[in-house]
Amino acid sequence: MKLKTRLQVKPEQVKEAESLGAKYDGRMKSYYVPEHLPLRPFESFMTxxxxxxxxxxxxxxxxxxxxxxxxxxxxxxxxxxxxxxxxxxxxxxxxxxxxxxxxxxxxxxxxxxxxxxxxxxxxxxxxxxxxxxxxxxxxxxxxxxxxxxxxxxxxxxxxxxxxxxxxxxxxxxxxxxxxxxxxxxxx
Known part of the structure; x- marks a missing residue:
């Protein structure tokens, strides 16, 4: 199973998260960082x-x-x-x-x-x-x-x-x- 690190993306942050490479998981109704990407650029979407x-x-x-x-x-x-x-x-x-x-x-x-x-x-x-x-x-x-x-x-x-x-x-x-x-x- 591939690693999908979950993010807390607010509606007003969607464009920014997607521009960094975040993907939307329709089943989980949340954004995640694909396994091949580093996590640090997504810190603003971490609680x-x-x-x-x-x-x-x-x-x-x-x-x-x-x-x-x-x-x-x-x-x-x-x-x-x-x-x-x-x-x-x-x-x-x-x-x-x-x-x-x-x-x-x-x-x-x-x-x-x-x-x-x-x-x-x-x-x-x-x-x-x-x-x-x-x-x-x-x-x-x-x-x-x-x-x-x-x-x-x-x-x-x-x-x-x-x-x-x-x-x-x-x-x-x-x-x-x-x-x-x-x-x-x-x-």
């Missing part, structure tokens, strides 16, 4: 994509760069989200949500740009910090969360993880310049 921060910039983040303001910044993020996870709508056990930084990377300028801050429950947040989750025995939980929210099978996730870790390795070779101008929205 829970994975973004791994390059190891060259571990410990360089909003919290480390804005220590005095961090508490107020993350509180604004939590309040904006109604203290619920912006991906699954849930809340964590120890605390309702955690603040996650979403980044984009420009290889030409070697700039790691903060796009926004979002509130995630503990498990959704750990999916974004895969290595941390593995070290702390959370692999089963984060795998289950990604599989469930994206509507995937293990084969889909394994293919995607290979792609995510390939780009992580490449990005980790770069000495990135941080651009946190997006913080103006939170200060």
């Amino acid at each position: 829970l994509p994975i973004e791994l921060v390059p190891s060259s910039n571990w410990e360089k983040n909003v919290r480390s760069e804005y220590q005095d303001e961090w508490r107020a910044i993350k509180r604004k993020v939590y309040q904006r989200a109604g203290y619920k996870c912006e991906v699954c709508g849930g809340k964590g056990d120890a605390h309702p949500v955690e603040c996650h930084e979403k980044w984009t990377y420009d290889m030409d300028t070697k700039t790691q740009r903060l796009e926004c801050l979002i509130a995630l429950c503990t498990i959704c947040h750990k999916t974004q910090h895969w290595g941390y989750a593995l070290i702390h025995g959370m692999e089963k939980d984060v795998r289950k969360r990604i599989l469930t929210l994206n509507g995937w099978k293990d084969e889909d996730l394994n293919k995607y993880l290979n792609e995510v870790f390939d780009i992580f390795e490449e990005r980790s070779k770069v000495n990135w310049t941080l651009d946190m101008t997006a913080l103006e929205h939170y200060r």
